[in-house]
Amino acid sequence: MRRALILLALAPLLLAQGLPRPLCGYGEGLSDLRDVERVAMRPVTGVTEGRQRGEHVLAGLTSAFATFRDCGCPRLAELAAEAATVAQSAPSEASVSRLIQVFSQIRFRTQLAREQSEHQGCR
Numbered sequence: 001m002r003r004a005l006i007l008l009a010l011a012p013l014l015l016a017q018g019l020p021r022p023l024c025g026y027g028e029g030l031s032d033l034r035d036v037e038r039v040a041m042r043p044v045t046g047v048t049e050g051r052q053r054g055e056h057v058l059a060g061l062t063s064a065f066a067t068f069r070d071c072g073c074p075r076l077a078e079l080a081a082e083a084a085t086v087a088q089s090a091p092s093e094a095s096v097s098r099l100i101q102v103f104s105q106i107r108f109r110t111q112l113a114r115e116q117s118e119h120q121g122c123r
Contacts, residue, residue, distance in 0.1 A: 026122060029067030029076070033114045036060040036083070040107040050099035054090020057106055061087055064113070073122035079113035 036057050044050040061084035068077035086105045093099045116123070 024071035025067050026071045026073070029064045029071065029073075029080070030114070030117055032060045032064035032067065033080070033110055033117070036064070037107055037110045037114065040103040040110065044096050044099045044103065047094065047096055047099065050096060050103070051091050051093065054087060054093070054099070054102070057090060057103075058084060058087040061106075061110070068122075071122060073117075075120075075123040076113055076117055079109065079116060083109035083113065 039053055039057055039060070042053070044053075061080055065077050065080040065084055068074075068080055083106055086102060086109060090099060090102045090106070093102060
């Protein structure tokens, strides 16, 4: 109980230092970003496969957004949401060339979010 009270008292200071709220799942959000980046890097072999990957990527980015939002990391949440907005088109794209473009944009935006977390933490 005492530990919880100390964490609650320190929460404003932790947030000011760019640290996530205690026990918020911040690491899971970072894991989602790494997974999305890995999936987006793979070559697209066909429309059906690309669409399925698009659904997977969209789910990962949506999860990362919710995690960062709940952790009190507004900039990371915003970057994950921007990547998710791009990913929304992937499950319905009609050509491999367009899927390649979409995954390239997703990879770029996900990399920005990951680098943001590495350089500035929870912001």
